[in-house]
Amino acid sequence: MTKLLLTTALTCAFAFPALAAKPAEGEKLADKQEYTFWLLDAIKSMDPAKNTDVEGSDVLRQLLEGLMIEDNKGAMIPGVAESFDESPDKLTYTFHLRDAKWSNGDPVTAGDFVYGWRRVADPKTASEYAWFMELMNIENATKVVKGELPPDQLGVKAIDDKTFEVKLSNPTPYFIKTLAHTSTFPVPQKVVEAEGDNWTQPGKFVGNGAYKLDSHDLGVSVVMSKNDQYWDAANTILTKLTALTVNDNNVALTRYQAGELDRVQIPAGQYPRLKEQFPNEAISIPYGCSYTYLFNLSDKGPEALKDLRVRQALSYAVDRDTIVDKVLQGGQKPAYWWTHWAVEGFEAPDIEFSKWTQAERVEKAKALLAEAGYGPGGKPLKLTIQYNTDDNHKKLAVAVQQFWKAIGVDAQLANYEWKVHTDRLQNQDFETARYAWCDDYNEASTFLDYFRTEGYNNGKWSNAEYDKLLADSKTSANPAEDYKKAEQILIGDMATVPVYHYAKVDMIKPDMRGVPLENLMNDWYAKDFYRVAQ
Template structure:
C-alpha cells in the first residue's frame, strides 16, 4: 500500500503539468448524523463483493449541465458520464476520446477532427453537430455561462466577440462539415488547445434531446444523456446520493471494470469516517485531527491539490474599495496555523494568487520558483494598514458579513479568520453566514456579498487560469476590481506580441500577479492538500491537480 501512496502522489504531481478541467470544488458527503442510503437494486458495500465504487463528496453537485457547471464536484460527475474530443490519462496528458483522427494546419489555426463511431445512451449517434450546438451554447450571451470565457482561452474564432454580444453565435469558429467531421478555426495559435478540449465546458450536447426536456435538463436520470464510461441512474438537484452505472453503449466499455459509482454527500468528517470504517465508502476525504489519526494507515493517501482558497472582498461594498483596509485584513491572520493546526491535510500557506506546482515556464522552472511572495502574515503591519484605511474612510469601525459554505473545513477556517481579524484589528467585526456551496456560488455570481471564503481550481496548466479572473468584466471577477494596466498585460499575454514571446510573456505574468497582490484584490489563505482514504483492493483511481479532480474510468475494485 505504500507503493500505492507514492503512485498516487506521482500521478498528482504529473497532472499539474497538464490541462484537464476545473473551477470551484473539492470532494464528498451526506448530512451529519445520517447514514448513506443504499441505491435500490445494489448489493450492500464492503465484503459482499459488489463492484460499485462508493465515493464521498463533501458538497452537493451544483449542476449536471456541462455548459453551466462551474465547480469541480459537478465537473467530476459530468466527466464520468460525458466524453468530449479528448480525455486525460493517468499522468494528465491529453488522449483522444471522441476523436478518431485529427489534422492540424501548418499555421496552427485550423483543426479537423474525425469522430469515432459512438452513441449516446438513447442510441442516437454522437455527431459533429453535437459539438457545434454545445460550443455555441457555451458562448451564447442569452445562456450567460460563467465559463463562456474558456472558449476565448482556447482561441476559437470570434468566441469573445460572441460572448460580448457583438457577433452572432453562428459565427463561432466551429463547423460540422459532415456527421463525423468537426472543423475548428482559431483566432490565434494555442499550444495547449487539444489538452483544453478535455475540459467539461467543451463536452458535446445532443440538441434534439436538450430541446425535448427543456429547462428540466440535468435534473434527473431521464433528463440526462451519456456517451461516457457511466450513466446516471439516480439523481436529483441537491441530492445526497448520486448513482451511476456502467454505460454498456460506451465505445470503450470493455475497458471499464466497475459496475458503477455511488457518490455520497457527507459533510461531517466524523460521519465520513464512520461510513468508511463500516464499509459504506471506498474513498473518503479526511480533515483536521483525522489526518494525524490515520496518516500511518496503509490506506491513507496524501494528494497535492491545485485549489487556492482565498477571501474575496466585494469592492462595491463601502470600505472594501479601500486598498489599505483590504491589505490590513490580508495580513492579519496566521496562515501557518490554518494549514498546520486546523487543516492538517497537506495544505500549505498561500502567499500568492497563482499556486505552486501549477505550470512550468520556458526556463524549466515552476512559476512560483521565480515569482515573488506576497501578503505574508504580519499583524503589526496589518494594524498600520487598517488604521490608515479607517482614517481615509473617516470611520472608527467596520462590520462585514462573510459567506461560508457549510462544510466542516470551511467553517473551521472561517471561524479562525473571524477570530484573527477581530483580535488583531480593533474596530473590525466580521459575522459569518453559512450555506450550501451552491448558494454561496449563486450569491457570488449575483454580487450579493461583502466577504466570501471561496476557492478556485486550475482549468489548465498556465498562470493565466488564475490571472485571467481579475480582468475588468470577467465573469469570475466577483469583487469587481478594475485596473487598466493589468488588463493590458493580460490581453497582450493572451493575444498580443507577448503571446508569441514565451520568455517575455512569463515575466509579464509575474508583473500582473504583483499588481493583484499589491492591491489585495483577494486575500490568499491556503493551497489545498487532500488527505484521502482509499480502501484496500481499489486500484486505478486517477487523482489530478489540474482540472477534473478524480477519474474512475480505469478504476478496479477487488
C-alpha cells in the same frame, strides 16, 4: 504509440492510445465492481453548459466525454477524438472522431460538438462558463458571448459527421489542455430541444460517457450504471457508481469507516493521525486549487474595502502558517499569490510580505488600519465573512475572524448552503467570502483569468494593466513572465486574500485500483478504476 499523419492543408496530427482499466498481473478482480464516493454539496446542474463546480464536473465526466480526456498523470489523451491535425499557423485544429454512440444508440457526431460549444457561448443559455470559449480563443467567441454576433459565427464547424474543425483567433499553446473541461463536452441536440431544461433529469438524460444516469436525488445521491453503448465499454470494469452528498465532513469520514464510502476527504487536522493508523489509505498529494477570501469591490460592497490599506491589513493579518500547520495539517502550502505553486511552467512572483514574519505583518496591518482611519481612536470596522456549509470552512472562517479581531476588526460569520453561497457571490451579495478556484487545465492562465475584468471575478476587481498582460500573454513567446507580472499586480492591489494552495487529502479504500494520484487537477474517470479481491 504515437502516430504521425500528414495532409496537404495541415502540418501534423497526433494519435495516442487511450487509457483503460487494466488489472496488473496476478491481481484478482472482486466480485462486486462498484464505487461509492463523497460529495460535499448538492450538484447545481447536470447540464455541462451550466455546471460551475468541481463536484458537478466529477459526475459529468462519467456521463459525458469530450474530444480529449486525461491519463493518470494529467496528460491529454484521446476521448471522442481519435486524432487531430494542427495547421502550420496554429490557428486551425481538425479533430477526427471515432465511432462513438450516445447512450440511446445514436451516433456521436461533429455536429453534437458544434451544437454544444455554440450553446455555451450563446447568451440565451446564460452559461456562467461562456467566458471559457473566450479563454480558449475560439474565433469570434467574445462577440458571440456579448451578443454582437449570432452563435453560428463561433469558430467551430462540422466538416462531416466525423470531422470537427475549430478556428482560433490567436495561437493558444494550452488549447488542447482545455478540451477535457466539461463545458466543451458534446450535447445531444435533439434531446435538449425536445426536453428543454428537463433533459438532465433521470430517464431523459442522454450521455456519451462510460456511465449513464439512473437516479439523482438532489442533495442526497447520484446513481450511475455502466453504459454498454460507450465505445470502450469492453474495457470498463466498474458496473455501478454512487455519489453520496454529506455536508458534514466528519460524518462523511465516519461513513467511510463504516464501509459506506470508498473515498472521502480527511477533515482538517486529522491527516497525521489517520496516516499513522491507516498508511495504505490516507493520502496527501498536490491538488491544483487555491483557497482565498474574496473582497466585494463592486458598488454593492462595503466602502471600507475600497481602501487598499484596509485590504492589505486584512490580508497581512491572516496567519497562513497557523492555518496550514495547526488547522489543516495535510500537506497544504501557505499562499501569498493566487496561482497554485505546482502548475506546469509557473514561476512564482516576488511578493514582499511573504518574506516578513507574522509579527511584522500584524504590526503593519494595525498601522495601515489606523492610517485608513479605523481601529482605536478611529471608526469601527465591521465585516461579514461568508462561507459555505462545511466544518473545514467553518474552522478557517473562525480562525480568520480571530486574526482580524487581533487588529481591531469585528468580523461576523455567515454560513450558507453551496447553491445559496454561490448565488450570493454571483450577485455581489456579500462583503468578504470564502472561495476557491481549481484549475480547468494545467496552465497559469486558468487561475489568472478569473480576475480579468470580464472574467468570472465575483468580487468585481478591475485593473487595465492586468487585463492587458493577460491579453498579451496569449501571443507571448514567454507567457510565464506576463503571468508573474499579473500576479504582482493582483497581490499588489490586494484584490483577494490568498490563504493556501491545496493538497488532496483523502482516505481511499485499499482495494481500489486505477485512482489517479499524480494528476495535479485530480480529474478522474471511473472507467479506469477497478476493485481487487481482498
